[in-house]
Amino acid sequence: MAKYVTESGKKVVTLIPGDGIGTEVTAAAQRLVQAAGVAIQWDHQVAGGDAFRTGVHSGVPVATLDSIRRSRVVLKGPLETPVGFGDKSERGSRAGRARMIVRALAAHLRGRAGGEVPR
Secondary structure (H helix, E strand, C coil), X not given: CCCCECCCCCEEEEEECXXXXXXXXXXXXXXXXXXXXXXXXXXXXXXXXXXXXXXXXXXXXXXXXXXXXXXXXXXXXXXXXXXXXXXXXXXXXXXXXXXXXXHHHHHHHHHHCCCCCCC
């Protein structure tokens, strides 16, 4: 898979602001990245409560998963599972989504660190 980089050379990173405090946390992290001078283009996506309320039973829309697969790195704020949304098997899939996000982030870091990041 080719690196997900803009024509101007910025690395595209999937941004899932999250719900509640998540938006504040990710905004602060974005300011830190900007202050560090890292050239990033944020690809804003949704997940969690907003996705559940629009009928996405997993809480993660296909567009969000596609963005993560392309960018191979994501900044994600805390997500809610609203009361009355998702059954036990869907809530259990949160761990699977988290593993996928961590794997995507680890793959990116391994590439940056010369393979030194544990699997």
